[in-house]
Amino acid sequence: MSTITFAQATLDAMTEEMARDERVFVMGEDIARQGGIFGQFKGLADRFGTGRVMDTPISETAIVGACIGSALAGMRPVADMHFADFIGVCFDEVLNQMAKIYYMFGGQKSIPMVLRAPDGLVNQAAAQHSQSLEAFFLHIPGLKVVAPSNPADAKGLLKSAIRDDNPVIYFEHKALFSTKGEVPDGDHLVPIGRANVVRKGSDVTLVSYSMTMNHCVKAAEILAGEGIDVELIDLRTISPLDVGTILESVARTTRLVIAHEAVKQGGVGAELAAIVAEEAIDCLDAPIVRVGAPFTPVPFARPLERAYRVTPEKIAEAVRSVM
Amino acid sequence: MCAKAARGGEGTSPSKYGKELLAGFYRTMTTIRHFEQTVEKCFLEGEIPGFVHLYIGEEAVAAGVMANLRDSDYIQSTHRGHGHAIAKGADLKRMMAEIFGKSTGSCKGKGGSMHIADFGVGMLGANGVVGGGFTIATGAALAHKMQGTDGVAVAFFGDGASNRGTFHEAANMAAAWGLPVIFVCENNKWASTTPYRTTTSVDHIADRAAGYGMPGVVVDGNDVFAVYEGARSLVERARRGEGPALLECKTYRIKGHFVGDPEKYRTKEEVRKVFEETDPIPRFESAVVKARALTRKELDAIDGEAREAVRLALEFARTSPEPEESALFEGLYV
Numbered sequence: 001m002s003t004i005t006f007a008q009a010t011l012d013a014m015t016e017e018m019a020r021d022e023r024v025f026v027m028g029e030d031i032a033r034q035g036g037i038f039g040q041f042k043g044l045a046d047r048f049g050t051g052r053v054m055d056t057p058i059s060e061t062a063i064v065g066a067c068i069g070s071a072l073a074g075m076r077p078v079a080d081m082h083f084a085d086f087i088g089v090c091f092d093e094v095l096n097q098m099a100k101i102y103y104m105f106g107g108q109k110s111i112p113m114v115l116r117a118p119d120g121l122v123n124q125a126a127a128q129h130s131q132s133l134e135a136f137f138l139h140i141p142g143l144k145v146v147a148p149s150n151p152a153d154a155k156g157l158l159k160s161a162i163r164d165d166n167p168v169i170y171f172e173h174k175a176l177f178s179t180k181g182e183v184p185d186g187d188h189l190v191p192i193g194r195a196n197v198v199r200k201g202s203d204v205t206l207v208s209y210s211m212t213m214n215h216c217v218k219a220a221e222i223l224a225g226e227g228i229d230v231e232l233i234d235l236r237t238i239s240p241l242d243v244g245t246i247l248e249s250v251a252r253t254t255r256l257v258i259a260h261e262a263v264k265q266g267g268v269g270a271e272l273a274a275i276v277a278e279e280a281i282d283c284l285d286a287p288i289v290r291v292g293a294p295f296t297p298v299p300f301a302r303p304l305e306r307a308y309r310v311t312p313e314k315i316a317e318a319v320r321s322v323m
Numbered sequence: 324m325c326a327k328a329a330r331g332g333e334g335t336s337p338s339k340y341g342k343e344l345l346a347g348f349y350r351t352m353t354t355i356r357h358f359e360q361t362v363e364k365c366f367l368e369g370e371i372p373g374f375v376h377l378y379i380g381e382e383a384v385a386a387g388v389m390a391n392l393r394d395s396d397y398i399q400s401t402h403r404g405h406g407h408a409i410a411k412g413a414d415l416k417r418m419m420a421e422i423f424g425k426s427t428g429s430c431k432g433k434g435g436s437m438h439i440a441d442f443g444v445g446m447l448g449a450n451g452v453v454g455g456g457f458t459i460a461t462g463a464a465l466a467h468k469m470q471g472t473d474g475v476a477v478a479f480f481g482d483g484a485s486n487r488g489t490f491h492e493a494a495n496m497a498a499a500w501g502l503p504v505i506f507v508c509e510n511n512k513w514a515s516t517t518p519y520r521t522t523t524s525v526d527h528i529a530d531r532a533a534g535y536g537m538p539g540v541v542v543d544g545n546d547v548f549a550v551y552e553g554a555r556s557l558v559e560r561a562r563r564g565e566g567p568a569l570l571e572c573k574t575y576r577i578k579g580h581f582v583g584d585p586e587k588y589r590t591k592e593e594v595r596k597v598f599e600e601t602d603p604i605p606r607f608e609s610a611v612v613k614a615r616a617l618t619r620k621e622l623d624a625i626d627g628e629a630r631e632a633v634r635l636a637l638e639f640a641r642t643s644p645e646p647e648e649s650a651l652f653e654g655l656y657v
Contacts, residue, residue, distance in 0.1 A: 025469065051469065057499060062492035065458020066465055069476070072447050073397060073466030096452050097459065105440040105448055106430030107654035141655055165657035 001184060007040040007177040009151035010116075013158035014041070014078070016187070018048050021076060024162055027054040027063055028080025028116075037082065038118060038177040060086050064093035064115065068101070071111045078162065084119035084171060085131050098167045099142035111167045114158070120173040120211050120261055121298065124305055130298040132210070132262035137169050138239045138271060144192055145238035147171040149213035151181035153236055156190025164192060171238075173211035173261075195242035197249070201231035204255040204319055207246060207272060209235040212261045218312035219259075223319055230319065238268055246272060247280050254285040255322045259315045264292025286322035291315050329540050337548065337616040344390060345616055346625055348547045351386035352604050354629040355379075355406040358415065361633050362405065362422060362436075366582045370641075371422055375436045378406030380545070380577030383603035384509050385410035387550025388477060388570070391558040397445045397463040397476040399456030402437045403509075404449030407479055413441035419636040425643035432646045433654070454480060454487030457506065461493045464504035464567070473562040475503040483514025485528045494567070498535040503561035505554065506569045509544060511576035516588045529571035537567050544572025545603040548610075575601060 004012070018024045025048075026041070032055040035042035045053035056063050060081065067077035081087055087094060094115070102110045121130045137145045144166050148154040154172065161168035198213070199220055208216040213234050220230040231249050235242065250256050256276055258269035269290035276288060291310055299305055337345060359377045366375050378385070381403075389410035392398070400407040408418055413429065421428025422436045429441050440448035447463060450456045460478035467474040484490065485508060497504045508528045512519055525531065532539025538560075542553035550572055557568040575597045579586045586594075611617040 057492070057496055059492035059496055061489055062458045062461065062496040065455075065489065065493065066462030066496060069397075069399070069447070069459035069462020069464070070466040070469070071462070072442075072459065073463040073470075073476075075466045075469065077462075092452055092455065093458065097450075097455060101448065102657065103654050104430065104434045104438045105442075106428070106433045108430070108440055108442045109447075110657045144656070 001182045003180055003182050004151055005177065006151045006154045006172070006179050006181070007038055009155040009183050010040050010158050010172065011042065011044065012183070013155045013162070014044060015047065017159055017162040018052065023074065023076040024078065025052040025054070025075060026078040026080060027056050027067065029056055029058055029082045031055060031080055036080070038174060040177060041080070060089040061093055064090040064098065067113050068093060068097050068111055071113045072101070072109055076112045076162065078114045078116060081115060081117045083129050084117035084133055085128050087115070087117060087133065095140060099140045102166070103142055110165045112165045113167045114161045115167070115169045117169055117171050118174045119171045120175055121305065121309060122174040124300055124302065126300040127297040132171070132260065134171055134238045135262055135267045138268060142167070143239060144168040145171065146192055146236060147210040147238055148236065149176070149210050149234050151179070152183045152188065153190050153234070155183050156188045157192065157236060160189050160192050168192065171210060175211050190236065193237050193240050193242060195245040196234040196236055197231065197245065198234050199230065199232035201229040201253065203229040203253060204257060204322060205231045205233060205246070205249040205253045206257050206259065206315070206319060207233045207235060208259045209238065210261065212259050212310055215310060215312045216259055216315055219315035219319065222312065222316045228319060228323055235268075241272065241275070243275055243279070246276065250276055250280055251283045254283055256284070256288045257291065257315070257318050257322060258288070259291040259310055259318070261310050262292055263295055264290050265295045267292050289318045289322050291318045329538065330542070337611045337614040340616065342617065345611055346621070347390060348386050348551070349607060349617070349622060350625050350629055351389070351410045352382040352547065352607065353626045354415070354632060355382045355385065355409050356604060357630050357633040358405060358409060358419070358636070361637055363578070363582050365637070372424055373435045373437070375422065375582045376403040376580065377578040377582060378403055380598060380602065381509055381511060381574045382406055383547040383550055383607070384507070384544045384572045384574060387547045388507055388554040390551055391554045392445070392475070392477065394444050395472070396474050397447050397460065399447050399460040399463070399476070399478045400439075400449040401456065401479050401481060401484070402449060402451055402453065403481070404439060405436070408439050408441060408446050408449070411441070411446045412444040413439070413446050415632055415636040416639040417441070419640040420643045423640040423643070424645065425640055426646040426650065427639070427643040431650065431654070454484035454489045456480065457487070457489045457493035461497045461502055461504050464497065464502040465500065467503055475505060475558055475561045477505045477507055479507050479509060481514065482508065482510040482512065482519040482523060482528060483517075485531070486523060494531075494535045494537070494569070497567040498537045501564065501566040503564070504567045505557050505561055506567065507554070508569065508571040509574055510571055511574045513576045513580065515580045527571055529569050532569035537569060539569040539571065541571045541573065544574035545601045545606065547603060547607055
């Protein structure tokens with residue numbers, strides 16, 4: 001075990017996978033010379049050269065398209081989106097090319113590609129640099145979507161994503177980059193498609209992922225002081241969802257709260273709530289409650305952003321409402 | 324002052340080429356023509372579902388460009404892609420079966436006409452999104468460069484697609500990185516139902532190449548020799564590591580945008596006149612016969628073989644089974 005930042009954990013994952021497989025390379029804006037805007041690529045070009053760590057033009061469409069093309073020709077590309085918000089620029093390449101090619105061409109060639117997408121609220125970056133967009137991609141067959149909440153998962157999921165033969169979108173919360181945590185030494189892999197029961201509990205199931213998972217941990221501590229025993233599940237993977245782990249938990253706790261930073265309407269929580277309602281409504285002793293952002297763009301001013309944020313207090317309040 | 328694209332490939336005599344190359348041009352063009360005529364007929368009779376976009380009249384472009392490529396070179400095709408696939412060497416039977424939506428199709432019936440791919444011969448796929456192929460071909464060229472081969476990638480696109488932002492991003496990236504990609508514009512004068520000059524700022528798409536610091540060459544796209552020569556110099560250049568280029572092939576879309584297009588935007592007379600005057604196949608026939616490079620008899624033999632190959636492909640498609648419903652869930656993830 002070593003205690004490192006989330007950014008360092010992603011860098012270790014990149015370094016190990018690039019050393020392991022010469023087909024792996026990465027391209028994006030400001031990653032080679034500058035080392036990434038969050039330091040997540042620092043020194044990578046020194047180690048592997050600018051032929052494998054490539055500064056691109058500001059051309060998100062060409063970045064994703066070229067990565068797809070290189071994957072079709074035998075490479076295993078990693079594309080950095082700078083900010084997850086900019087996937088909007090290259091949505092066709094994600095929706096109609098990257099997600100479709102394997103199925104649409106009858107399985108002739110898969111796209112072993114990772115799209116790294118730094119998302120979420122940080123430093124009051126406002127409407128176009130703060131979003132959590134994972135729900136869009138939960139809706140697209142052919143993609144895998146992961147969202148680590150801590151440095152160990154950041155490393156393990158990124159390594160698994162790079163080794164996966166399918167296109168994977170890797171959401172990495174910008175506020176997490178500087179956070180520290182223990183990461184197992186050696187070849188640490190976290191399987192895609194499996195949720196993690198972080199805390200066993202008997203009264204209520206609380207499901208989350210990414211940055212909000214850390215708020216849930218705090219909420220569970222607050223609630224423990226009030227005698228509410230929370231079972232905490234970190235989804236880790238948004239698509240494919242680990243439905244089994246959720247259903248098994250809800251069957252025991254009979255209560256479900258889902259929390260995420262993304263807009264509540266049409267979010268991951270909506271899908272999970274619908275699945276549990278379809279599969280296990282007889283198990284429930286209370287309505288399913290979702291905690292998410294209000295249905296507005298991310299605002300700039302401090303009081304507005306504060307009102308927008310999902311916090312441990314808001315999550316704790318939602319849990320109390322189902323007890 | 325606008326830098327004008329070079330014109331290339333004119334005045335070439337067929338007699339300078341070997342018989343094998345000439346026969347190859349003809350086989351490719353006639354195979355495409357028979358294939359497309361068959362597809363049109365079967366679509367109109369209700370045998371083929373979905374949408375089909377025919378390549379009739381543009382055969383010289385695919386034949387001329389692809390004669391410069393190897394199996395290990397890549398192409399990105401378009402919604403009007405049957406001709407590209409055939410010229411690149413895709414299997415006719417599996418192509419036709421795909422267009423019929425059969426389980427034996429090149430994409431197991433998952434793609435259809437707009438999504439034919441044949442990775443075995445470097446055909447990285449047709450693309451239902453106009454302008455979707457520029458960046459993908461650029462990436463395939465990048466892979467060639469990273470892998471240290473002298474392979475190239477070709478992105479086919481139409482005059483309509485030249486107005487997509489993807490063109491700009493791919494052209495700039497390819498030129499900035501010196502990638503071995505050739506952007507081949509099939510300027511067939513029609514962007515779906517819109518005459519291209521009403522929505523495009525330049526007469527020649529190839530003029531735009533200067534803006535990216537790459538060569539732009541205009542050729543008569545209905546003259547297979549002109550296309551071949553134009554593509555040859557640009558492909559060789561790319562193989563030598565001298566970077567991307569743009570080849571514009573002036574042609575004309577003889578058929579509607581799709582089969583069934585009522586074509587209210589032009590007259591039948593206009594189309595008939597253009598076809599009579601510029602159809603690349605009779606032009607090739609008279610040129611080679613006049614130059615005594617191939618005889619009528621030799622041409623007829625090739626044409627007969629092409630016709631038979633298409634007949635067999637049709638029979639294969641018709642007699643192949645449709646996919647089982649269970650195939651719906653197959654091949655979504657590896």
